Amino acid sequence: MPSSLPTSAVSVQVEEAWAPELRLLLGPEAGELLTAVAAAAGGILDRWRPRQVKHRPQRSTVVQYRANMTWPGGASTSEIFVAGTGEGAPSHGAALFDDGETRVAVWRWPHDPLLPGLSNALDPDKVASLLDELGIDGGAVQLRTRAYRPGRRAVVEATGRRGRLFLKVMRPARGEELHGLHRALSQHLPVPHSLGWTDDGVVVLAARPGQTLRHALRTSSQALPPPQAMIALLDGLPTDLAARPPNRDLLSAAEHHAEVIAATVPAVADRSRALVETLRSQGDPDQGQAVPAHGDFYEAQLLVDKGRITGLLDIDTAGAGLRVDDLANICGHLSVLGLVSDRPRRIKRYGASLLARAEEDHSPEVLRPRIAAAVVGLATGPFRVLEARWVQSTMRRLELAEDWLGG
Numbered sequence: 001m002p003s004s005l006p007t008s009a010v011s012v013q014v015e016e017a018w019a020p021e022l023r024l025l026l027g028p029e030a031g032e033l034l035t036a037v038a039a040a041a042g043g044i045l046d047r048w049r050p051r052q053v054k055h056r057p058q059r060s061t062v063v064q065y066r067a068n069m070t071w072p073g074g075a076s077t078s079e080i081f082v083a084g085t086g087e088g089a090p091s092h093g094a095a096l097f098d099d100g101e102t103r104v105a106v107w108r109w110p111h112d113p114l115l116p117g118l119s120n121a122l123d124p125d126k127v128a129s130l131l132d133e134l135g136i137d138g139g140a141v142q143l144r145t146r147a148y149r150p151g152r153r154a155v156v157e158a159t160g161r162r163g164r165l166f167l168k169v170m171r172p173a174r175g176e177e178l179h180g181l182h183r184a185l186s187q188h189l190p191v192p193h194s195l196g197w198t199d200d201g202v203v204v205l206a207a208r209p210g211q212t213l214r215h216a217l218r219t220s221s222q223a224l225p226p227p228q229a230m231i232a233l234l235d236g237l238p239t240d241l242a243a244r245p246p247n248r249d250l251l252s253a254a255e256h257h258a259e260v261i262a263a264t265v266p267a268v269a270d271r272s273r274a275l276v277e278t279l280r281s282q283g284d285p286d287q288g289q290a291v292p293a294h295g296d297f298y299e300a301q302l303l304v305d306k307g308r309i310t311g312l313l314d315i316d317t318a319g320a321g322l323r324v325d326d327l328a329n330i331c332g333h334l335s336v337l338g339l340v341s342d343r344p345r346r347i348k349r350y351g352a353s354l355l356a357r358a359e360e361d362h363s364p365e366v367l368r369p370r371i372a373a374a375v376v377g378l379a380t381g382p383f384r385v386l387e388a389r390w391v392q393s394t395m396r397r398l399e400l401a402e403d404w405l406g407g
Helices: 020-026 029-040 124-133 172-185 213-219 227-235 239-243 250-264 266-282 323-340 344-358 364-378 390-406
Strands: 044-056 060-070 076-086 095-098 103-108 141-149 153-160 163-170 194-197 202-206 291-293 302-305 308-312 319-321
Touching (some): 029 044, 124 141, 227 323, 227 344, 239 291, 319 323, 323 344, 344 364
Antiparallel strands (some): 060 076, 076 103, 141 153, 302 308
């Protein structure tokens, strides 16, 4: 690793029980890596702060940082850096550091080596040219980044005379497949239609009307879609989706999430593992033949307007799965949203109505352990976004999962 260089760092409290890669990427040493990459770009790193962590024990750790840099001439900019180890460390296209024990790849936004289309998707002139090539005739565009998961995907909103479009950036091998999936599903459901794709992994999606159900629940008094509308939406998933690769069911996913919690929030490790043991005893893994499923069905994936569902988003995970898992997932998300919202009553009422409808098709003995499993997955969130009181927030979510098991 590079020798210590002067920089003003804002890091987090490092836990001795963390794996070495977590201690490295969240501790002061991370500043040395970022300083070296900033210097190679011609700037000086002034301040940095880790903002998001994705840790998979024994496999990979990826940390996203917000930083301030000063450039020759005195200009100051806000920057995003990413550092990854294990499977999260690409072998090329990034600055590589290796001390014989840990290998770290570091890059600066938007030069993500695993998302080669990202830089072009953030260039207004190149986006305008792409839209012309696709026959959209978009003219000049304004761009806004809406999401970024390092090494996995990004979403860029493009606004111009055509209105809004969304550029979904992913690893190149997946672009054509996602384009085809959007084209197929948009014939049956309110899924954004794909207008085209590029060899470097950019898929151009038409916008759908409405606002996310999450936004509507938290900020609006407008009518919400009835629970039956959720069932009808899932019923509309075409049968050939069941031939796609299966998603991991919620019960088995909870085992992984519990290990993530144990590795990142050691204070609640015993509690998270005990929850999984209870899930193993109460949850029934055999729920019959897989059916078409969304795979990540929750309130931020749904657009609504005046009591209607107007959009179904992020269909990357659509494939073979369990209907009970789609319903348990949204019930779990709504219960956590009610836990953290400053306007919980409306959210809890809506969640209760959806739960009542789900229990018409699935017994509480089947449904509730899976809701608890979804909540265990969401209990990884406070550490992932480095909340100021992540231990307490994680504990509250684990308590909620325990409530679902005991309810």
